[in-house]
Amino acid sequence: xxxxxxxxxxESLLLAIKDLGFENPSEVQEKAIPLLLEKDTDIVALxxxxxxxxxxxGFPLIQKIDxxxxxxxxxxxxxxxxxxxxxxxxxxxxxxxxxGLNTVAIxxxxxxxxxxxxxxxxxxxxxxxxGRMQDMINRNMVNIKNINYxxxxxxxxxxxxxxxxDITAILSDTPKEKSTWLFSATMPQExxxxxxxxxxxxxxxxxGHKNSGNENVSHEFYLVSARDRYAALKRLxxxxxxxxxxxxxxxxxxxQAVAEKLIEDGYSAAALHGDLSQAxxxxxxxxxxxxxxxxxxxxxxxxxxxxxxxxxxxxxxxLPDEVETYTHRSGRTGRAGKSGTSLVIITKSELRKITxxxxxxxxxxxxxxxxxxxxxxxxxxFHLANRIKDVEVDHEIDAYLPAIEEVLKDIPKEELIKKMxxxxxxxxxxxxKKSRDLASDGGTRRESGTIPTDGAVRFxxxxxxxxxxxxxxxxxxxxxxxxLGRDDVFKVDVKEGFSFFNTDASLAPKVMDxxxxxxxxxxxxxxxxxxxxxxxxxxxxxxxxxxxxKRSGGGFRGDRNSRDDRNSRDDRxxxxxxxxxxxxxxxxxxxSGDNERRGRRNEGDSSNFFEKAKRSRRS
Ligand code: ADP
Ligand code: MG
Numbered sequence: 115x116x117x118x119x120x121x122x123x124x125e126s127l128l129l130a131i132k133d134l135g136f137e138n139p140s141e142v143q144e145k146a147i148p149l150l151l152e153k154d155t156d157i158v159a160l161x162x163x164x165x166x167x168x169x170x171x172g173f174p175l176i177q178k179i180d181x182x183x184x185x186x187x188x189x190x191x192x193x194x195x196x197x198x199x200x201x202x203x204x205x206x207x208x209x210x211x212x213x214g215l216n217t218v219a220i221x222x223x224x225x226x227x228x229x230x231x232x233x234x235x236x237x238x239x240x241x242x243x244x245g246r247m248q249d250m251i252n253r254n255m256v257n258i259k260n261i262n263y264x265x266x267x268x269x270x271x272x273x274x275x276x277x278x279x280d281i282t283a284i285l286s287d288t289p290k291e292k293s294t295w296l297f298s299a300t301m302p303q304e305x306x307x308x309x310x311x312x313x314x315x316x317x318x319x320x321x322g323h324k325n326s327g328n329e330n331v332s333h334e335f336y337l338v339s340a341r342d343r344y345a346a347l348k349r350l351x352x353x354x355x356x357x358x359x360x361x362x363x364x365x366x367x368x369x370q371a372v373a374e375k376l377i378e379d380g381y382s383a384a385a386l387h388g389d390l391s392q393a394x395x396x397x398x399x400x401x402x403x404x405x406x407x408x409x410x411x412x413x414x415x416x417x418x419x420x421x422x423x424x425x426x427x428x429x430x431x432x433l434p435d436e437v438e439t440y441t442h443r444s445g446r447t448g449r450a451g452k453s454g455t456s457l458v459i460i461t462k463s464e465l466r467k468i469t470x471x472x473x474x475x476x477x478x479x480x481x482x483x484x485x486x487x488x489x490x491x492x493x494x495x496f497h498l499a500n501r502i503k504d505v506e507v508d509h510e511i512d513a514y515l516p517a518i519e520e521v522l523k524d525i526p527k528e529e530l531i532k533k534m535x536x537x538x539x540x541x542x543x544x545x546x547k548k549s550r551d552l553a554s555d556g557g558t559r560r561e562s563g564t565i566p567t568d569g570a571v572r573f574x575x576x577x578x579x580x581x582x583x584x585x586x587x588x589x590x591x592x593x594x595x596x597x598l599g600r601d602d603v604f605k606v607d608v609k610e611g612f613s614f615f616n617t618d619a620s621l622a623p624k625v626m627d628x629x630x631x632x633x634x635x636x637x638x639x640x641x642x643x644x645x646x647x648x649x650x651x652x653x654x655x656x657x658x659x660x661x662x663x664k665r666s667g668g669g670f671r672g673d674r675n676s677r678d679d680r681n682s683r684d685d686r687x688x689x690x691x692x693x694x695x696x697x698x699x700x701x702x703x704x705x706s707g708d709n710e711r712r713g714r715r716n717e718g719d720s721s722n723f724f725e726k727a728k729r730s731r732r733s
Contacts, residue, residue: 121147123173126211131173134207140166142321143173149317150174150295154262156313158296161321163445164421167297168204171265175239175295176208178263181215184236186256188263189288191244191281193272195221195392196399196420201267202241215239220256222246223392230255244272244280251287258288266296266308271418271442273304285312299445300438330448331428333479335458335468340627341640344375345549346459346484347431351381351409352542353485355497359427360420360446361411364434367595371633372431373411378636380541386412414439423449430458432631437470444475463623487546494542498535570616572605572644573625577634578613588613596621596628614644 117138118131139147142161150157151174161167171190179187190205192198202219209215218232220242226249233240233256240247240256250256264285266272272281285294294313298305309316338346351357363369366387373385384398384407395416401407403422410417414434425447434440440456447454458479460468468479485493522530577583583591585606592603592615605616617625622643629641 117144118173121173122151123147124177127173127177127208129211130208133210136169140170142167142319143170145319145321146170147174149319150293151177154293156294156296156316157319158298158301158309158313158316159319159321160298160301161319163299163442164449165321167267168201168421169208171267171295171297172201172205172208175263175265176205176212176215179215179238181212181238184214184216184238185260186233186237186240186258187261188239188265189247189258189261189284190239190241190265190267191247191272191284192241192267193243193275193277194415194418195223195243196395196416197268197418198241198243199396200421205239205241217241220246220250222249226250226253226255244277244284247284248280251284258284261288262292264288264292264294266294266298268418269296269298269305269308270300270302273302273308275415278304278308281308282312300441302438330453331444331456332453333444333456333458333471333475333477334482335460335479336482336484337460337462337465338484340461340623341630342484343431343459343461343627343631344372344638347372347376347429348379349484349490350427350429350457350459351376352490353493354427355494357408357427358405358425359409359429360417360422360425360443361409361429361431362414362417362434362443363411364413364432366413368432368631369411369413369416371631373409374636375633375638376409376411381409382407383409383411386410386416388413388416414443417446418442420446421449422446424452425449426454428454428456430456430460432627433458433460433464433467433471437467437474440471441475461623461627463627487549491539491542491546495535495539498538502534568619570604571619571622571625572614572616573622574642574644575613575615575629576611576640577637578609578611580610581634583608583613588615592629595632596624 116128118128118136121139121144123131142159142165146157146159147170149155150171159167159170161170175188175190190201192201198219198221202217205217209217216235216237217239218229218237218241220229220233220240222243222245226246229246230250230253233250240258242250247256251258266281294316296305296309296313296316336346336350347361351359361372361383363372366389369387370385370389373383376383384401386395386398386402390398398407398410399420402410409429411431428444428447430440430443434443444454444456447456458468472478525533577588585608588608589603589606592598592606593600596603598617598621602621603615603617605614607614626641629639632639
């Protein structure tokens with residue numbers, strides 16, 4: 115008898131489990147499945163991400179559903195549409211040998227009538243996001259008045275995203291006599307509140323420590339100055355040639371900008387955030403799962419709960435606002451018993467957050483220096499050499515060999531190796547030859563007195579009237595990008611190719627951090643403390659004495675809603691259908707042809723560099 119059989123699961127599930135290749139139940143499955151099969155009870159199960167919670171509720175749920183009866187018997191609520199689709203998929207796999215069992219996904223951003231039709235055809239299990247579910251209840255498109263089971267998956271995140279009201283409204287539409295199963299990675303107060311208000315004597319299962327970090331994940335941070343954030347990201351990627359990672363940014367805007375920059379620089383990257391259409395998001399996820407994308411740049415909300423195995427690195431391009439969110443981020447790696455690394459790119463002003471996180475995850479961070487250009491080139495070189503050694507030769511190539519040999523016949527072997535390696539490798543040499551190594555003491559530069567700590571600070575920024583800004587639109591842009599109040603940006607002075615503005619000194623680190631990581635229509639924004647004094651105190655007025663908020667025509671208009679996924683969650687009530695992405699996401703990968711082109715373009719004498727690299731390796 116295998117372990118799953120011992121838990122009491124029936125034949126059709128066991129067959130499906132075999133197909134899935136699960137050999138042993140995970141801890142949460144071992145604890146939850148027998149309990150849930152045995153009796154109808156409420157349950158609160160706390161377990162880290164990646165511990166197999168979907169099957170922990172999915173298996174017993176499927177076994178308890180009456181597939182002959184076409185009424186809706188179970189509702190699973192989950193925070194995002196990605197997760198909703200993921201759970202639906204899993205449930206379908208688990209129940210593939212059970213005839214007549216239908217599972218339907220309900221989520222925003224897709225046709226509500228189509229979803230209603232699917233439900234009308236009979237759906238014993240509905241997997242839904244709260245917003246869309248509420249919508250369908252209001253329109254009488256679903257009937258959950260007779261369900262027997264309600265699962266709240268990722269309850270902490272649903273509440274985090276402000277779904278409390280939706281959840282309580284939905285629950286009040288379900289019968290009193292039912293079982294509620296709550297699954298969560300953490301147990302903040304709001305989750306406890308839901309448990310208290312809507313559940314009857316729930317049994318509690320805890321796997322591992324509450325709120326603890328995943329044991330398989332190691333945590334590292336890299337201290338840089340704000341303006342080096344992107345360069346640091348690039349180096350971390352280059353120092354890990356087989357990287358398969360999720361890169362977290364704080365805002366949708368940064369997410370888009372960083373992804374675009376990576377693509378421009380030849381990486382197979384893509385953005386995932388709430389401004390993309392459903393189809394775009396699905397496309398991105400498909401490419402990521404299929405490994406055509408190596409670096410998925412995402413907002414917290416968009417990436418929450420996404421289950422992609424074998425993610426090697428989570429990169430915190432910026433730390434989240436809430437330190438608790440860090441646990442969710444790092445849980446994207448180190449799944450299913452594999453090890454993973456969570457990297458944090460950080461400036462000195464954020465250092466104290468590391469201590470806070472350490473307290474939550476009960477693990478220590480290791481501080482590491484950003485790899486030097488030489489180190490990276492060595493890593494890449496050996497990686498390349500190994501790839502050449504291991505590559506399987508496709509004998510289709512044989513037909514072309516005579517022609518190739520003809521071209522290369524006069525080059526000695528030694529030289530030929532050098533040339534072959536250079537095809538791929540020159541782009542690294544050329545980049546790192548030119549770029550200075552990043553100081554790991556980044557933040558100290560700021561402390562050494564370049565940013566005053568009180569009074570007003572005057573900034574220089576490399577955008578101006580040529581970019582269609584006037585003082586009002588620039589001020590609006592700064593306020594929106596920096597998330598500042600009406601009077602926080604003042605003395606805005608727009609010149610043709612650049613501009614000046616003031617903020618209070620306390621805002622200066624944020625101004626430098628946020629704006630220097632920002633690209634405007636593909637151009638990297640550069641902000642510096644202006645040597646040009648001008649920080650006098652008239653905060654109320656911009657020049658010309660105009661203080662109003664009226665915009666003049668033209669100029670860049672920020673999208674107020676784009677700062678935070680929460681403002682434009684995919685499935686808020688209505689409107690989800692017609693949201694247009696602001697920009698098309700491009701996600702061409704890093705094709706080998708790209709490298710070649712780059713290599714050729716940058717061809718040059720690399721012998722110096724190899725010499726240097728050799729010397730440094732010896733020492
Ligand atoms: P959670 O919801 O706890 O974050 P998931 O349910 O998404 O975790 O499962 C994480 C991954 O582990 C999935 O790829 C899933 O298919 C896999 N998995 C779940 N249970 C098992 C098991 N018993 N054996 C092997 N892999 C499993
Ligand atoms: Mg889950």
